[in-house]
Amino acid sequence: MHVAHLSLADFRSYARAEVPLDPGVTAFVGPNGQGKTNLVEAVGYLATLGSHRVAADAPLVRMGAERAVVRAQVVHGGGPGPHGGAEGERRQLLELEINPGRANRARINRSSQVRPRDLLGIVRSVLFAPEDLALVKGDPGERRRFLDELITARAPRLAGVRSDFDRVLKQRNTLLKTAALARRHGGKGADLSTLDVWDQHLAAVGAELLAHRLDLVAAMQPLVDKAYEQLAPGGGPVGLDYRGSIGDEAMAGASGREQLRERLLEALTRARRQEIERGVTLVGPHRDDLLLKLGPMPAKGYASHGESWSYALALRLASYELLCADGDEPVLVLDDVFAELDARRRERLAELVAGGEQVLVTAAVDDDVPGALRGARFAVENGTVVRQ
Ligand SMILES: Nc1ncnc2c1ncn2[C@@H]1O[C@H](COP(=O)(O)OP(=O)(O)OP(=O)(O)O)[C@@H](O)[C@H]1O
Numbered sequence: 001m002h003v004a005h006l007s008l009a010d011f012r013s014y015a016r017a018e019v020p021l022d023p024g025v026t027a028f029v030g031p032n033g034q035g036k037t038n039l040v041e042a043v044g045y046l047a048t049l050g051s052h053r054v055a056a057d058a059p060l061v062r063m064g065a066e067r068a069v070v071r072a073q074v075v076h077g078g079g080p081g082p083h084g085g086a087e088g089e090r091r092q093l094l095e096l097e098i099n100p101g102r103a104n105r106a107r108i109n110r111s112s113q114v115r116p117r118d119l120l121g122i123v124r125s126v127l128f129a130p131e132d133l134a135l136v137k138g139d140p141g142e143r144r145r146f147l148d149e150l151i152t153a154r155a156p157r158l159a160g161v162r163s164d165f166d167r168v169l170k171q172r173n174t175l176l177k178t179a180a181l182a183r184r185h186g187g188k189g190a191d192l193s194t195l196d197v198w199d200q201h202l203a204a205v206g207a208e209l210l211a212h213r214l215d216l217v218a219a220m221q222p223l224v225d226k227a228y229e230q231l232a233p234g235g236g237p238v239g240l241d242y243r244g245s246i247g248d249e250a251m252a253g254a255s256g257r258e259q260l261r262e263r264l265l266e267a268l269t270r271a272r273r274q275e276i277e278r279g280v281t282l283v284g285p286h287r288d289d290l291l292l293k294l295g296p297m298p299a300k301g302y303a304s305h306g307e308s309w310s311y312a313l314a315l316r317l318a319s320y321e322l323l324c325a326d327g328d329e330p331v332l333v334l335d336d337v338f339a340e341l342d343a344r345r346r347e348r349l350a351e352l353v354a355g356g357e358q359v360l361v362t363a364a365v366d367d368d369v370p371g372a373l374r375g376a377r378f379a380v381e382n383g384t385v386v387r388q
């Protein structure tokens, strides 16, 4: 798929921007702080309903404005047909109104009947950015988000499972917190009779999320290893090891949703006293991690800066391959990544992505865009985006 037109209103630094785009490579070039990342961030937002830079929506709305609107004309299919025309092409106009603190609003082809979540899966993108280093060096939450975003990109209905899980977890935590407070104040403890019910909910929806994460990790393993070898030959092997909060023993051999549900329930039972003491849910996919190994060692805490970078890039390249294998090629976004790489890895990465259906690159100077990525070019300066 590709984005044929991107239109912004009060998004980040842009009061307005209209950017017509073609398939193939497009580079946005301009000095620091001029709005290059803001453009590609908008594409990423349509794909994931989140920003790769900030957790909250407020910074996405232009200072002083109330809401931001991101619009994109998206084209699926439409490879050149035997008669030269684009056959089987499907165009959709997506619109997302970002209202910090309130519900966002979405439209597809000007119909107002859709939830923002219905946009998921239409714009597919894989975004490479300096922030990706946190996938390797950062907290487990970064890696969980990586897995869950990829799961939702491949199967949008799982956005519902993610939000169900978040809701159940929040309610269960509220119950535990009340109980913990009551205990601390000498009471007999709050009414915990409903906790069993919440355990059942948490185990059921948690198991579904967990099963999808395990499947994803298994599918990613060979792809990440291959990508790392392409970027840094001889530097691997790399290994992905999903670490569940239910414990290694419970994880071992558990497969399928039903078995995982049972193991989660058992783990919740074991943890119950401690959970009531601490007033928080200690078991579940929200406490899991993905251990990234480089050779026999964990990458986090052991890998060099360059190795960590290659690892992060390999995770994104593997995501790209996986999404392509599903039959709908995602937009590749490379935000400021080339400046961070040495010449060899720069060329390798450029070669690996050059054939993508649509590749959006940002760079501060022309020289940072590798030769393999010649294509359309926009100058981004003083809030204007001008085709060269
Ligand atoms: N909500 C907002 N309202 C107004 N301006 C904003 C908002 N958020 C960010 N900006 C401005 O946007 C600019 C940053 O844009 P962006 O991150 O796209 O820069 P860039 O061109 O990618 O720069 P670099 O080369 O340093 O990565 C900053 O000057 C920042 O002040």
Ligand SMILES: [Mg+2]
Pocket: 036, 037, 038, 335, 336, 362
């Ligand atoms: Mg930038």
